[in-house]
Every structure is written in C-alpha cells, then in structure tokens.
Amino acid sequence: MYDYLIVGQGLAGTIVGYTLLQKNKSIVMIDQTQGDGCSQIAAGILNPVTGKRQVITWLADKLFPFLFQFYPQMEHTLSSKFFYPIPIYHPFESIEQQNTWIAQSASPQWRDFIFDNLIDITDYQNLIHNYYLGGWIGNWTGYIDVPTMLKSFELEKNPRKTIIRTNFEYNLLKIHTDWVEWQGIKARKIIFCEGKQALQNPFFPHLPFNLVKGEVLDLALKQELEIHQIINQGIFILPLNKRTIRVGATYQWHNLDLTITEQARKELTQKLDKIFKPRYEIIDQKAGIRPATKDRRPIIGLHKTYTNMAIFNGLGSKGASLAPYFAHIFTDFLEGNTTEFTIWQSVLNPYRFERNELDK
Numbered sequence: 001m002y003d004y005l006i007v008g009q010g011l012a013g014t015i016v017g018y019t020l021l022q023k024n025k026s027i028v029m030i031d032q033t034q035g036d037g038c039s040q041i042a043a044g045i046l047n048p049v050t051g052k053r054q055v056i057t058w059l060a061d062k063l064f065p066f067l068f069q070f071y072p073q074m075e076h077t078l079s080s081k082f083f084y085p086i087p088i089y090h091p092f093e094s095i096e097q098q099n100t101w102i103a104q105s106a107s108p109q110w111r112d113f114i115f116d117n118l119i120d121i122t123d124y125q126n127l128i129h130n131y132y133l134g135g136w137i138g139n140w141t142g143y144i145d146v147p148t149m150l151k152s153f154e155l156e157k158n159p160r161k162t163i164i165r166t167n168f169e170y171n172l173l174k175i176h177t178d179w180v181e182w183q184g185i186k187a188r189k190i191i192f193c194e195g196k197q198a199l200q201n202p203f204f205p206h207l208p209f210n211l212v213k214g215e216v217l218d219l220a221l222k223q224e225l226e227i228h229q230i231i232n233q234g235i236f237i238l239p240l241n242k243r244t245i246r247v248g249a250t251y252q253w254h255n256l257d258l259t260i261t262e263q264a265r266k267e268l269t270q271k272l273d274k275i276f277k278p279r280y281e282i283i284d285q286k287a288g289i290r291p292a293t294k295d296r297r298p299i300i301g302l303h304k305t306y307t308n309m310a311i312f313n314g315l316g317s318k319g320a321s322l323a324p325y326f327a328h329i330f331t332d333f334l335e336g337n338t339t340e341f342t343i344w345q346s347v348l349n350p351y352r353f354e355r356n357e358l359d360k
C-alpha cells in the first residue's frame with residue numbers, strides 16, 4: 001500500500017509529491033498527459049512585488065525565503081537545473097510612479113525585497129524605453145523552468161514513487177475509512193491536484209474557482225542580447241537565452257479553451273512595442289488556464305466527510321511561489337503535525353465559502 005495517491009502531476013502535484021518523498025512517504029501519481037496543464041506554459045516567475053500598484057504579495061515574507069531553500073534543494077535531489085534566481089527590473093511609466101516607489105521603498109517591509117538604486121537610463125538605452133528610470137526587485141526573485149522541473153521529477157528514479165500516465169476516472173475510486181483504492185492501487189490517502197480539471201471532481205463540487213485563461217509569446221531576437229533580468233511593466237519579458245525571450249501574459253475570464261488568439265497576440269505585442277527596442281520575430285504562442293479562485297487564495301484542505309481525501313489546488317497565477325511552503329505545512333498536517341497549517345486553515349479551507357453562505 002502506498003502512503004499517498006496523487007491525482008495530477010502539474011506543478012501542484014509535483015511539489016506535493018516531492019515534499020512527501022522528502023518526508024519518507026511513498027507516492028503513486030496519476031496524470032493523463034501532463035501536456036495540457038497550465039504548468040507547461042507557466043513562466044514560473046517568482047515576484048514578491050506585483051500588481052498595478054506594486055504591492056508586496058500575500059505572505060511574501062514567509063513564502064519567498066522558503067522558496068530559496070526549497071528549489072535549490074529540489075534541483076540537487078533531482079540532479080537538474082530549473083531554478084534561475086535573477087532580479088526583476090520594473091521601469092516606471094510616469095514620474096508619479098517613480099515617486100510612489102521611492103516613498104514605499106523606505107518602509108521596512110520593502111527593504112527585504114528591493115534594491116536601493118534606481119537605474120541610470122544609459123544602462124538600458126539599447127534595450128528598453130526607460131524614460132522615468134525604474135526600480136529593482138531583488139533578493140527573492142527569479143523564475144522556475146516549470147516543464148523541466150516536472151520532467152526531472154518524472155525521470156528521477158525513486159523506489160517510493162510511481163507515476164502512471166492515464167486518466168483518473170472518479171467513479172472508480174473506492175473510499176474506505178483508512179485507505180482508498182483505485183483500479184487495484186491502494187493508498188492511505190488521496191490528494192487531488194488537477195488544476196482546472198478540478199471542476200469535474202465530484203468529491204469537491206461548488207468550489208470557488210474563477211479560472212483565467214492566459215497566453216504567452218516566445219520571440220526570437222534578431223540579434224543576440226545579454227539580458228540578465230526579468231523586465232516587468234504590465235507584461236513580463238523573460239530572457240530564456242541570448243536569442244529568445246518569453247513575453248506574457250494575458251488574463252481572460254471567458255472563452256476558457258486552449259486556442260491561441262489573434263487578440264492576445266496583438267495585446268502582448270502592443271504592450272511590448274511600447275517598451276522594448278530590439279527587433280524580434282514571434283516563434284511560438286501558447287495558452288493555458290490558470291486554476292484561480294474568487295478570493296485569490298489557494299484551495300487546500302480535507303474533504304468534509306472523507307478525512308483521507310484532500311485537495312491542493314487554486315494556485316492561480318502564483319503556483320511557483322505558493323506551492324512549496326503550503327505543500328510543506330499541508331503534508332505535515334496530513335501526517336498529524338497540525339501546528340502551522342491550522343493557522344491558515346480558515347483561509348485555505350475548501351469549504352469556507354459554503355460556510356460563509358450559511359452564515360448569511
């Protein structure tokens with residue numbers, strides 16, 4: 001009997017699975033193809049200062065230092081390279097934005113996340129329009145090459161891990177008091193990590209998902225360029241190598257399919273052309289569906305009836321930064337160490353919305 005059956009080997013399932021293996025548990029994972037999960041196109045950017053108004057993200061002081069231990073250790077265990085700690089440069093769009101940044105940057109909370117200096121315009125004159133200078137977000141920033149991470153996890157040989165490529169059919173799951181069984185596979189507990197497909201999960205109906213489609217472009221640069229940071233101004237410009245950059249992403253709450261659209265291509269190139277100077281050619285365009293939630297908090301917790309059934313989902317547009325810390329405290333919780341997870345339970349509990357409805 002396995003300790004855990006995990007449904008889905010996207011970013012969520014992989015990080016939960018890896019965390020369980022680190023805690024000496026055995027896992028079996030079911031994932032149909034991995035191919036259409038949004039983890040395959042995620043830019044994997046780790047950015048603690050986001051949004052139009054540039055605010056420090058939820059729990060940044062807890063999540064980000066954790067990531068910077070987690071990912072290097074995971075790379076080491078899997079003998080792979082997928083973690084790239086590089087700074088983020090945020091060019092200002094106006095003098096007002098520059099002033100706000102300078103004022104905010106004096107606060108103690110900001111000190112951990114930004115670099116002091118505003119960059120001199122001449123440093124970027126061949127790369128971007130940098131009329132109002134910009135701020136550096138550093139220390140805890142970078143990106144994860146998510147597809148490489150998932151592949152390395154799949155390929156790593158570990159006698160306590162099995163990955164099966166098939167569709168998990170919910171109606172074949174048998175739930176016992178202390179274990180579950182699916183197609184002859186037995187495990188003590190089951191954790192669902194199906195991303196957007198959670199909407200088909202009959203065990204967790206009515207969860208407050210608010211799926212968001214996103215598209216990205218890969219561009220070939222006409223000339224080689226050394227870009228050592230992510231540039232972020234309404235869009236991100238992520239250097240993949242000297243010749244290729246990735247640009248994204250769009251947010252669209254309707255037509256939630258995986259078709260790439262002319263509209264997204266136009267939106268991204270218009271934003272890019274406002275800021276980016278080098279000439280380029282579009283070589284690829286991809287779409288994915290983020291498993292976002294109405295209150296932008298993950299959905300992590302136990303089933304209200306079956307205590308050996310759990311869900312780890314709702315990572316939205318920040319899976320790479322949210323998953324490691326929450327996988328750590330949630331797997332501790334599943335193993336009986338409830339201390340840290342209990343603090344967050346009311347925020348993350350999958351049934352909080354139903355309860356709120358009842359409270360009214």
Ligand SMILES: Cc1cc2nc3c(=O)[nH]c(=O)nc-3n(C[C@H](O)[C@H](O)[C@H](O)COP(=O)(O)OP(=O)(O)OC[C@H]3O[C@@H](n4cnc5c(N)ncnc54)[C@H](O)[C@@H]3O)c2cc1C
Pocket residue numbers: 007008009010011012013030031032033034035036037038039040041042043044045046166167168169193194195196197198213214215216248249250287288289290291313314315316317318319320321
């Ligand atoms: C355009 C775009 C850009 C993004 N950029 C970033 C970024 O810069 N930084 C960041 O942190 N996040 C980013 N994200 C968000 C990130 O991709 C998600 O937070 C994360 O990938 C979610 O992972 P997941 O494992 O929950 O879902 P998924 O990646 O969708 O994985 C779910 C997996 O479950 C499998 N599955 C589902 N149901 C079944 C079933 N019944 N049987 C078998 N298998 C099943 C699927 O095949 C899939 O492999 C971006 C997303 C998009 C779309």
